[in-house]
Amino acid sequence: MSTAVAQKKGFGAFMWDYLTTVDHKKIAHLYLVAGGLFFLLGGLEAMIIRIQLIKPDNEFISAGLYNEMITMHGTTMIFLAAMPLLFALMNAVVPLQIGARDVAFPFLNSLGFWLFFFGGLILNFSWFMGGAPDAGWTAYAPLSTTSPTHGVDFYVMGLQISGAGTLIGGINFLVTIVNMRAPGMSYMRMPLFTWTVFVTSTLILFAFPALTVGLFLMMFDRMFGSVFFDVASGGNVIIWEHLFWIFGHPEVYILILPVFGVFSEVFSTFSKKRLFGYSAMVFATVLIGFLGFMVWAHHMFTTGMGPVANSIFAVTTMAIAVPTGIKIFNWLFTMWGGTIRMTTAMLWSVAFIPTFTIGGMTGVMLAAAAADYQYHDTYFVVAHFHYVIVGGVVFGIFAALHYWWPKMFGKVLNEKLGKWAFWPFFIGFHLTFFIQHFLGLMGMPRRYWKFLDGQGLDTGNLISTIGAFFMALGVIIFLWNVIYTAMKEPKASADPFDGRTLEWSIPSPPPFYNFKQTPLVRGLDALWIEKSEGKKAMTPAEPLGDIHMPYGSIIPFVMSFGLFIAGFGFIYQVDNPVWLSLVFIGMGITLGSMFVRSVKDDLGYHIHKEDLEKGDGQV
Amino acid sequence: MKGWMGKFRALFLLGSLSLILSGCGVDKVSALKPEGYGAELLYDLMILSIAIMIFVFIVVMAIYTFVLIRYRQKKGQEDYIPKQTEGNKMLEIIWTVIPIILLLVLAVPTVTAVFDLAEESSDEADIRIDVTSAQFWWQFDYAGEEISTSQDLYIPKGERVYLTMKSADVIHSFWVPSIAGKIDTNPGDNENTMYLEATEEGVYWGQCTELCGPSHSLMDFRVVVVSPEEYEQWVSDMQNADPEAEPETEVAQEGKEIFENNCLSCHAIGSQPKGVGPNLTNFGDRAKVAGILEPTKENIVNWILHPNEIKPGNTMPPNLVNEEEAGKVAEYLMQLKPSEVTPESAQ
Structure with missing residues (x-):
């Protein structure tokens, strides 16, 4: 792993390397580490929530702190853990899968990461600066606009900055996938993971602006005296709900589609079979992405939109079950007739099917708008979205990490420890969340600091808390596996799992320029085609030549840091205009670095053909 | 229980499901112990949707279990290359059409209930x-x-x-x-x-x-x-x-x-x-x-x-x-x- 590099170069040089890198593989490492840390933080918050709910009328934490915990757990897990972990996978894999040497805009790639990172930092600084946001991750107005601490200001600034990073990342992957596919790789020959990333990036492009707008309205309400959400002055609080969910619902598909891609790759590889119904899978992905924009108001069935709107959104929501069902059956039939190797990556994927089916079923139940008058904002909903987000996204990220770890770090994660991590997490997950369906129906609303005695909710909550500890144990074993693998496991080969796609045709980890010669793609599962014809490597599409590479740059870091400073200025100028100076300093840094970037020519450099021949890639 | 929803209740499966669920929770608190027009209407809708979903789940799990047992790699199969099937149009149509029908079965009472519960006072x-x-x-x-x-x-x-x-x-x-x-x-x-x-x-x-x-x-x-x-x-x-x-x-x-x-x-x-x-x-x-x-x-x-x-x-x-x-x-x-x-x- 990278520790070896660090020892060779010294810690300072190692840090500088990562601060300035524009290499998609290293940016993947950055996303993985940052997203991983935020995942642990969000997990810790979850544990505190579950301990508070271990028994009725518990006083483990105060009501105010509890609301901060639930808000930060949700916000952290969605924006700062799931999103970056998926970006880690996208960065690590997509350029390799399409036979590219990097993403289309390496500089922007780095900028996207640092914006996300500093946005996440701002959000979490709130813990130490007078209190975290406490209006729920959905931040419904006017609870959020009237929240007395600065918490919600941190929410607004943090998400605005990290959201800009995500938007940049999404655009980057769109352009990359459209423009940088290797010769011969038509759209219908793209691996399914690349397809899902493509659709996800489109969703990011269209969904995040709604969040940006909503956050700006809220920012102006809280910091500059506007009244968009102030009913006393003619504002309207429902607008926030719409803006939030016009972003928020596609966001769910932004998270789940890439892991659908992961599972498609894993099922296919470990069943030694081509993906069953590839074109149906592509079609289903696109359809889910499209329908994802038509259903946001199903989060608002009890808002009072009236029976017509409720019925329409109920039916469109149910419609999404159809393409999702198509996917489930195609995965099952991918395994049908194959030879299934139950590796850890496959184990996570196999566990995903029943879990996600349950999550999808409760999704259809929730879509029945009238019945949602009972489910809405109860633990039934909590159970449902944890079944899809943990059972889907988190299982998928674990599967992907076990699958692509050799490509990211050059070693295969220890299989035995991998399975030991899986079982407590899997069992703990179902213990925690299955019972919550019933808790909800038995009358337990979500976001409840305490539940009272005598409502029959005691046993269910206790079981749920016990389950959470099992999940924590699973995560700890996984972390141990990462350390153990780095220390003890041997170096992996280029193709340890008998893979089918281009990333397995180059060494693990790949050289910094990825492909010495761009490969020629002759069909779906490009590497599999070559292997089944007895060839060991891809046929090159070009003669060996100089490779043009970009220089690293510290500018993305500085640019994001400027916004980080300005963020604090915006938050505190409400108390005292002196703080506006921070806004000017911060924006000065950002605009200054944009200016430098614009006027300074950075044409990159070439790796010469001779060096490539001589060192066999090791420059 | 009114109209056609009442007929559904008569069905054995729904009835037994209903029995199991109504054991959950405390009287006067739980949505599973309905004692009002709205709660009963929604309870019936809930039972119908759970029944449909359980049917789907059983089908998925049957295929799933079969596949995982039957097609697990056995000793000596390490070099065996299975047939690379592209897909099957007939199957694709089946698992597109049947879910659509099931969803329609659920959508009709859903929409009816939505309008029923939206009634406003006219007197x-x-x-x-x-x-x-x-x-x-x-x-x-x-x-x-x-x-x-x-x-x-x-x-x-x-x-x-x-x-x-x-x-x-x-x-x-x-x-x-x-x-x-x-x-x-x-x-x-x-x-x-x-x-x-x-x-x-x-x-x-x-x-x-x-x-x-x-x-x-x-x-x-x-x-x-x-x-x-x-x-x-x-x-x-x-x-x-x-x-x-x-x-x-x-x-x-x-x-x-x-x-x-x-x-x-x-x-x-x-x-x-x-x-x-x-x-x-x-x-x-x-x-x-x-x-x-x-x-x-x-x-x-x-x-x-x-x-x-x-x-x-x-x-x-x-x-x-x-x-x-x-x-x-x-x-x-x-x-x-x-x-x-x-x-x-x-x-």
């Missing part, structure tokens, strides 16, 4: 109640009767009661799981409506289901379902309640004076225009103090002195009076029992 004679939520309590104004009360909502059994919902501050949500579903109470002009139609008498647990601040989880209320006769009685008792009536005991009389000097600026007694705090006309009849505490003198005193410790974030100022005065106020409040009809009469 002046209907019982109509304005519900106003505030951090962290509920105000109920009986539109035609000039009655205001809070925390305990009295309704007659078997009659449709129409509610108009709004909020005095942030968004809340009104939920009585055993009688009906829920709907948000929005600030401003976005008023919502729903109706309650209870089929049994009793005291039902109501809760706030939209995050509304620190004491969101403590914003409970009660729906007291009484017989129509008792309801008439209650209405006339409430209308005749005399806010000026002198209490019988001396302590309570002193309490009344302290109350008038300290509390009356926020709390109303009788059907005067509502204050910023809960109306206390029938405080002595309340099922709970502040929605969550048993109605004992000790709890009332504690609440008057330290409201913020019991319901964090609420706006009632602490320590307005000393402990002795609080005791007298409690005596006064506990004898505010304008009606014979109380939560006890509903049980």
Whole structure:
């Protein structure tokens, strides 16, 4: 792993390397580490929530702190853990899968990461600066606009900055996938993971602006005296709900589609079979992405939109079950007739099917708008979205990490420890969340600091808390596996799992320029085609030549840091205009670095053909 | 159970499912123990959707189990290359069309129920109640009767009661799981409506289901379902309640004076225009103090002195009076029992 590099170069040089890198593989490492840390933080918050709910009328934490915990757990897990972990996978894999040497805009790639990172930092600084946001991750107005601490200001600034990073990342992957596919790789020959990333990036492009707008309205309400959400002055609080969910619902598909891609790759590889119904899978992905924009108001069935709107959104929501069902059956039939190797990556994927089916079923139940008058904002909903987000996204990220770890770090994660991590997490997950369906129906609303005695909710909550500890144990074993693998496991080969796609045709980890010669793609599962014809490597599409590479740059870091400073200025100028100076300093840094970037020519450099021949890639 | 939904209930599968689920939860709290028109309609819809989903789950799990057992790689198969099937049009059509049919089966009763539950009052004679939520309590104004009360909502059994919902501050949500579903109470002009139609008498647990601040989880209320006769009685008792009536005991009389000097600026007694705090006309009849505490003198005193410790974030100022005065106020409040009809009469 990278520790070896660090020892060779010294810690300072190692840090500088990562601060300035524009290499998609290293940016993947950055996303993985940052997203991983935020995942642990969000997990810790979850544990505190579950301990508070271990028994009725518990006083483990105060009501105010509890609301901060639930808000930060949700916000952290969605924006700062799931999103970056998926970006880690996208960065690590997509350029390799399409036979590219990097993403289309390496500089922007780095900028996207640092914006996300500093946005996440701002959000979490709130813990130490007078209190975290406490209006729920959905931040419904006017609870959020009237929240007395600065918490919600941190929410607004943090998400605005990290959201800009995500938007940049999404655009980057769109352009990359459209423009940088290797010769011969038509759209219908793209691996399914690349397809899902493509659709996800489109969703990011269209969904995040709604969040940006909503956050700006809220920012102006809280910091500059506007009244968009102030009913006393003619504002309207429902607008926030719409803006939030016009972003928020596609966001769910932004998270789940890439892991659908992961599972498609894993099922296919470990069943030694081509993906069953590839074109149906592509079609289903696109359809889910499209329908994802038509259903946001199903989060608002009890808002009072009236029976017509409720019925329409109920039916469109149910419609999404159809393409999702198509996917489930195609995965099952991918395994049908194959030879299934139950590796850890496959184990996570196999566990995903029943879990996600349950999550999808409760999704259809929730879509029945009238019945949602009972489910809405109860633990039934909590159970449902944890079944899809943990059972889907988190299982998928674990599967992907076990699958692509050799490509990211050059070693295969220890299989035995991998399975030991899986079982407590899997069992703990179902213990925690299955019972919550019933808790909800038995009358337990979500976001409840305490539940009272005598409502029959005691046993269910206790079981749920016990389950959470099992999940924590699973995560700890996984972390141990990462350390153990780095220390003890041997170096992996280029193709340890008998893979089918281009990333397995180059060494693990790949050289910094990825492909010495761009490969020629002759069909779906490009590497599999070559292997089944007895060839060991891809046929090159070009003669060996100089490779043009970009220089690293510290500018993305500085640019994001400027916004980080300005963020604090915006938050505190409400108390005292002196703080506006921070806004000017911060924006000065950002605009200054944009200016430098614009006027300074950075044409990159070439790796010469001779060096490539001589060192066999090791420059 | 009305119309065709009733026929579904007859089906054995649904019936048994229904039996299993109705074992869950506590009476008057759980959505799985419906005792109202809305809750029963939604319960049937729930059972129908669960039945469809269980069918789907069984099909998926059958294929899943078969595949995982049958096609697991066996010893000696390491180099075996399975046939690389591209797909199967017929299968794709089957697993597209069957789910669509199943969803239609669910969509029709869903839409019917949505419209059914959206019914609004069309008759002046209907019982109509304005519900106003505030951090962290509920105000109920009986539109035609000039009655205001809070925390305990009295309704007659078997009659449709129409509610108009709004909020005095942030968004809340009104939920009585055993009688009906829920709907948000929005600030401003976005008023919502729903109706309650209870089929049994009793005291039902109501809760706030939209995050509304620190004491969101403590914003409970009660729906007291009484017989129509008792309801008439209650209405006339409430209308005749005399806010000026002198209490019988001396302590309570002193309490009344302290109350008038300290509390009356926020709390109303009788059907005067509502204050910023809960109306206390029938405080002595309340099922709970502040929605969550048993109605004992000790709890009332504690609440008057330290409201913020019991319901964090609420706006009632602490320590307005000393402990002795609080005791007298409690005596006064506990004898505010304008009606014979109380939560006890509903049980």
